[in-house]
Amino acid sequence: MKNQTKWKISTLISLICLIIPFSIYSLWIYVFNLGTTQAERVSVFKDYFPDFLDGRWSTTIFSIIFSISAVILSSINLKHLKKIWKLINIIILILSGILLFLNLFSMM
Incomplete structure (x- = not known):
């Protein structure tokens, strides 16, 4: 029983790991509808994150x-x-696989 609890907690950690990229992508969709130019959209998007995530x-x-x-x-x-x-x-x-491929594709 204790071993099953360990795997269930690991599943919840996996879910949290999925929520983070999903939130980033959802934020980009939200910001995309706010700005009029691409530079403006990127600027607004980067304003939501701390400075260490300011790179390209x-x-x-x-x-x-x-x-x-x-x-x-x-x-x-x-x-x-x-x-x-x-x-x-x-x-x-x-x-998470779909988001992984989407992010890799966006880097091309």
Whole structure:
């Protein structure tokens, strides 16, 4: 029973790792509708983040790191959990994979 709790906590950590890049991408969609020019949109977007994430690719790399973390944790958890927790891990795996590829594609 204790071992199952460990894997469920790991699933929740994986979910948090998914929420971070999802929030960054959602913020970009929100900001995209605010500005009139691309430079204005980027400026508004960067104002939401601290100075250490002010570089050109900083938020993208940050998002990629958390997406990879979510994929790894979720794929490990798939082997150890059953029923609804396995379904949650499959959903996390799919969504974090999509966000990972989206972020990698945006760097091209």
